[in-house]
Amino acid sequence: MKTDLTQLHSQVNELCSQYPGLDAPNAFLAWFARAYLVDDDGEAVSTVRGGPHDRGIDAVFFDDALRAVYVLQGKYRRAMGHSENRADVLALASLAPTLLTDDPKPLRAFLENTPGPLRSTLEMIRKRVRNQGWNLHLYFVTTGKVTAYVRRDAEAKVSEAGETSVFQCFDHEDIERILSDYIDGVAPAIPRLLLPIHGREVFQRPDVHLGIESWVFSMLTRDVGSLFSQAGRRLFARNIRGYLGDKDINKEIRKTLRDEPEHFWYFNNGVTIVCDAARRTTTGSRDILLIENPQVINGQQSTRTMALAGNGRASVLVRVIAVRRDSTKATRNYNRLIDQIVKATNWQNPIGPADLRSNDDVQVSLERSLRRLDYQYLRKRETYSEAIDRIGSRPMYQIKMKDLARQLAACLVDPSYSREGEHALFSNEFYPRLFPGDLSVWKYLTVYWLGDAVRSESHGDSDRAAAKWFALRFIWDHLHARPLTIARARVLVEAAQARAHGGSPQRKLKTAAAHLARIALLCGIEYYRARRRSTKDVIDDFFRRQHLFDGFEKFSRSSSCKRRRALRTAVETLHKLLDELMEQ
Helix, strand or coil: CCCCCHHHHHHHHHHHHHHHCCHHHHHHHHHHHHHCCCCHHHHHCCCCCCCCCCCCCCCCEEECCCCEEEEEEECCCCCCCCCCCCCHHHHHHHHHHHHHCHHHHHHHHHHHCHHHHHHHHHHHHHHHHHCCCEEEEEEEECEECCCHHHHHHHHHHHHHCCCCCCEECCCCCHHHHHHHHCCCCCCCCCCCEEECCCEEEEEEEECCCCCCEEEEEEEEEHHHHHHHHHHHHHHCCCCCCCCCCCCHHHHHHHHHHHHHHHHHHHHHHCEEECCCCEEEEEEEEEEEEEEEECCEEEEEEHHHHHHHHHCCCCCEEEEEECCCCCHHHHHHHHHHHHHHHHHHHHHCCCCHHHHHHHHHHHHHHHHHHHCCCEEEEEECCCHHHHHHHHHHCCCCEEEEEEHHHHHHHHHHHHHHHHHHHHHHCCCCHHHHHHCCCCCCCHHHHHHHHHHHHHHHHHCCCCCHHHHHHHHHHHHHHHHHHCCCCCCHHHHHHHHHCCCCCCHHHHHHHHHHHHHHHHHHHHHHHHHHHHHCCCCCHHHHHHHCCCCCCHHHHHHHHHCCCCCHHHHHHHHHHHHHHHHHHHCC
8 A cells, every 4th residue: 555645546536537527526426425335326426516605515425224314515736744733623523512402593693594405405404313312523634634533522512412423534644544445345334333232241452563453252152144234235345255045054053043042152153353442331321332344254154144133142253353543554454464364264165276366456456347337246256146236226237256267367367267166266376367457448348348259159060169168369469469458358348348239340240259269269170070089089088188279379370270261251251340440
C-alpha cells in the first residue's frame, strides 16, 4: 500500500470517467460509500448530495438492513499533510443535536435556508432516528489530517444528541485502511456489531507487542445467527468460500442444534471473528462486546446454519481477535496475519489451492470489473442459488474462476496445462502467469468467449474435445499477430455477446470465429493422426503431452495439413471483419 494514496486517486479518476457528471471531490465520496457503505457503484453515486447550500451534507445513505442513516461530509485533498479546520468538523457534529433536539426552534432555523430536497431528507432522518429507533452516523471523511483534540470535541458535541448518534472521523490513515480492505474485497464494510455475551466466563488476552487483543467467550446460537441477519453476506468477505448449502457438515450442525442443543458447545468448533477494535460494555442488563469492522473468517457454515435455525438457545464458542491498524505497516501485517488465520482455521471442509486464491487482489478486481459489464465472476466455491442471491439478480453471463484458469492456461502457458487440476493451475509457478495484474478485462473476456466458441464446436465429439485447447491457443496466437489491442478485443467480445441475426457485421464476426474454431479443431485431429506413435495411441493421451503446440503450428502451415488453406482463409476473414467493425 503506497502512503501517497496513488491507488485511491486512480479509483477516483475511474469513477469520474464512468460517471461524467461527477467531479473529483464527489467521486471520492462515492468511492468511500462504495467501499464502506453500499455494494454497488450506481447506488454509491446516488448517495452524493453535495452542491450549493448543502449545509455541509455531501452524501446521505439509508441502510434499511442495519436501521442506520449515514451523513457524510468529504474533503478530497491531493496532499495528505493538510490539517482540517476545526470549525468544519464541528459543523457536521452539530447536526446531531440540532436535528434531534426536542426544541423545534433550532431545527426550524437550520432548515429555513435549506433547499427543498435536502430539507425533506433531513426531516426523514429526524423521523427515522427519533420515532423509529434508527441510529445516526455522522462521518467526516478526508484525505487530510484531523487532530485528536478536534475529534474529541466533535464526539462530545454529538453525544449531546444521545446514544443513537455516533460521530466518526476518517482521515488519510483511515482511508488507507479502507482502501486496503476494498482492494481485498471487503466492501462494503460493517462499521460495528454488538456481540451479546452468554454466561460470565470471558477470557481476554492482550498482546502489546503485536498490537492484538483476543477475547474468548460463549454466545447463544440465536445471537450468532442474528449477526448474519444484520450484516448479510458481507460479514464473510474475508472467508475463502461462500455458503456451501446442504453439505454433510451443515446437516450435522442442524441435527445437533435440533436434537442435542445442550451438546452443541462441545461438538462445534465455534466462530472466529477478526475486527479492528473491541470494547466490553453493557446495554441494559446484557454484557456485550462492541466490535468495529468485523469479519467472520472461520465459522461461516455454522453461522449461516444458526441463522436458518432461528430461535436457538444452544451455546457456541466465539473467538474475537482485534488487530490494531494504526499505520500502513500495521495494515500490511494485519493482511498477512488474517490470511494465515484463514488458512489455518478453515479445514472443516476440504480446501483446494483455488480456494486460497479466491481473495487475491487480482480476483477481487476482476470480479468488480466484470460485474460492471453484467458478468458474475464466481471466484469462490458456493451454491448456485447463493451466487444469484448475493448480487440480487440473474446476470447476463457467469464465469467460474477455475474454468477461466483452464482457458488462460491454454492461451498463456501451454495447452496441455489446461488438462491439469487446480493444484497446478493455482500453484505459485503458474498462477501469476495465468492472472497477471495488468491484463485488461477485455482480454480476459476474449479468452472466455474464444473458449466458449471452441467448446461449442467440440460439444458431443470426443476427438474434437481432446483437441479443443490446441484450437483455442491457435486462435489466440493468430489474433495477437495484428496485435490484439484492447479496442480490438472489446469489438470481438461485443460481437460474441450480440444477439444480432442475419447479415449484421457483428453476426458475421461471431460466425467467423465459430468457423475458425471448427477448422482449427479439425486441423488438431489431423495433427494427431499424422503424429501419433501407433494406431493404439489414444487421442486424449496424445494431447496431454507437453510442448506439442510448436509442432502443431508448423504442421498447420505444411502440405501435410489438408485444411491449411481453409485455416488461413478463416484467420484472414476474422481479421478482415474485425478491421471493418473497428472502422465503424
